[in-house]
Amino acid sequence: MAFDAHVLEIMISTPGDTADEVATVKDALHGWNADRAPGAQTILLPRFWKTDSVPGLSPSGGQSVINSQLVDNADIVIALFDRRLGQETDTAVSGTAEEIARAADAGKPVHVYFSDEPIDRSKFDADEYARLEKFRAELQAKGLLGVYSSLTDLAYKVRSAVESDLGGLGLGAPSVVRKGEHALPRVRVEKEKEQYSDSKGRVKTRTKSFLVLENKSQSLTAEGLTMKLGDELRSTLIRDSDDPIDLPPFAELRWPLVLHMGMPDQVIVELKWTENGTAESLKQPVTL
Structure with a gap:
């Protein structure tokens, strides 16, 4: 029987x-759906970069x-972590570390688990494990970390963690979901590094920031789309007009953004917009 439900991206x-751990978490979330989705009016949608991201530059x-x-786009x-921290990025000690920080800064529930299983010494990298333990100690100072002794334990x-989150998210009763696709306008801040020469000919690096507005929908235009930026962001955005726009599927608009010291880490x-004659709205936290 069909039922209305909130869909949460996990x-x-x-x-x-951690291939085995990823498969275990996916199975656990699907198992929760089978047991609890109709009664809780909530569906948990696992999302993992190897299977759910789209190639892009x-x-x-x-x-x-x-x-x-x-x-x-994640809700939770x-x-x-097993025995590796992962590859460094431009802004963090690893991609996973950057994802943790970005989600936490956006106010999302973040649950971090470290393996307590016996070490397979044939695959053990002492230097990599030392990096992981250093990161673990730094993260420990910011909150409560979890450990798992087996895949069943994980x-x-x-x-249990997701079940606890559901009460804090304040979902309420789901609204009736219309059949078909929806417009999906979203905002993000994108930063690019570029090299330049100063007045003495020395090569230096600076960061340029952009506010990006995109429609992730495959088929629906966000009609008459407007953005209310708030005082902190409005004065830093270089934009010709605040007039409503129609944003087609997969379309993207970019505006230069001048960030400065003293600005908050996150704004709303x-x-x-309108789709199929129905007014829609969204309040989205955006990390600067």
Whole structure:
């Protein structure tokens, strides 16, 4: 029988040595859906970069693509570590570390688990493990971390964590979901590094920021779309007009953004548009 439901995107964030853990978390979330979805009127949708991201290019690199496609759209983030921390990015000690920080800064529930299983010494990298332990100590100072002693233990703890999150998200009763596709306007801040020569001919690097507005829908235009930016962001955006616009599927608009010291780490952008004659709105947290 069909039922109305909230659909929550659960991002699995992890380095490349946790294939079994990723499969376990996905199975745990699907198991929760089978047991609880109709009664809770909620469906948990696992999202993992290897299976759910779309190939794309960004001047800021591949991690920026993952951030915009998965991290920024996630409702809950589950981060997993076994014996590796992962590859560094431009702004963090690893891609997973950057995803954790970005989600936490956006106010999303983030649950981080470290493996307590016996070490396979044939695959052990002492230097990489030292990096992981240093990151773990730094993260420990910011909150409560979890450990798992087996895949069964991990599955139980993930289900318990998500169950706990549902009460705090304040979902309420789901609205009736219209059949078919919806317009999906979203906002993000994108940063690009460029080199330049100063007055003495020395090569230096600076960061340019852009506010990006895109429609992730495959088929519906966001008609009469407006952005309410708030005082903190409005004065820093170089934009010719605030008039409503029609944003077609997969379309993207970019405006230069001048960020400065003293600005908040996060702002709320309110989007309003029309689709199929129905007024829609969204208040989206945006990390600067």
